[in-house]
Amino acid sequence: MQIEHVDVLVIGAGPSGSVAAAILRKAGLDVRIVEKMKFPRFVIGESLLPRCMEALDDAGLINAIESKSFQKKYGAKFVKNGAVCDFTFKEQHTTGWTYTWQVQRxxxxxxxxxxxxxxxxxxxxxxxxxxxxFNGSDSVTTVVDAKGAEKKIAARFIVDGSGYGRVIPKLFGLDKPSSLLPRKTLFSHIKDLRRSMADEPNRITAVVHQPGTWIWIIPFSTGLTSVGFVGEPSFFEQFDGNPDQRFRAMLESEPHTKERFRDMEFAFEPKTLEAWSASTEKFYGEGFVLTGNVTEFLDPIFSSGVTLATVSSQTAAHLVIKKLKGETVDWEKEYMEPTMQGVNVFRSYVMAWYEGTLDKIFFSKNPNPAIKQQICSVLAGYVWDQSNPFVAQHDTALKRLARTIELTEKINEE
Structure with a gap:
């Protein structure tokens, strides 16, 4: 059987794989991508964060994206029982990008x-x-195309950016359960004829529907808006009928969506995804590195998926370049630790969201402007900025702040 030879084999052509491949190619390496699906293909994760812009820029992909006229995103808005907490990325603690995009993936x-x-x-x-x-750092990968033809690709290194496909973790038994509870979503794209142009469409809106259940609203430049309910599986059991009927009943049950989306046309029948959180035993090994959702996927809230995917790919690609030049790479210190830093910060915020801790902070009566800027930086994806106390102390700072707000408001009421 014929064997093709490349410097680096990248598995997956999504954002993680594309960013890694582009950076590797810019360094003069011979790179091949293998992708299981045919593009374009549907996937969620439609609201990006400013931090991913640095990775896209490093990969030389910004101009190509700019040319597509995707919806610019300048912030994030949270809504609960009519109360609004609005974050604008230009008002953040960390110096960095102040916009990104909302995209049909x-x-x-x-x-x-x-x-x-x-x-x-x-x-x-x-x-x-x-x-x-694997034979040390070198590898031979067997692939099969759509016609059933088999071939082998020899590579000096493999970058697995296969996303939910999780190729290497599945082949080598590296998967492990996530620490997060299993959740479910029902979502669609809606022809948004009643969109407000005053505070939209340049931000994502997250609506607290009830404890543990929320709604995403992501306007696109096409006039469509992505809308989805996220919660524990038991929430969805109270709605009967086909997916269209159940989704319309959900929209009717929430004051923030009831009038805006009543009788609106869906671009496709509402889809269901569930139990998406996943993790793996290790993020690297002799001859390979895992990037993006292959390492760990958390939750749709805070739109961390594409940012963790692109930033981990950016880091991994530069380390692969260093490795193939014959330099020493400390994968634990240079890759595993920073990648887990980002994952752990986002995980703290995901857990605080579902526990209600962030409700107390976001909807407090007198928010501290400096603290709001620091939290805004996290929401912009700058989860590696150790000068930000809400990054450096992510596992305790939110709970302390929520308790302080709760006590202060109680005293003021008395």
């Missing part, structure tokens, strides 16, 4: 993949990895 991911291909990276679509054999 099918178009966004295809844009990244096409731009990467134009850099000289060949992409084999509809190609499935069936086996990987």
């Amino acid at each position: 099918a178009d966004f991911d295809k844009t990244l993949a096409d731009a990467t291909e134009q850099m000289g990276v060949k992409i084999d679509y509809e190609t499935t990895v069936t086996h990987i054999e």
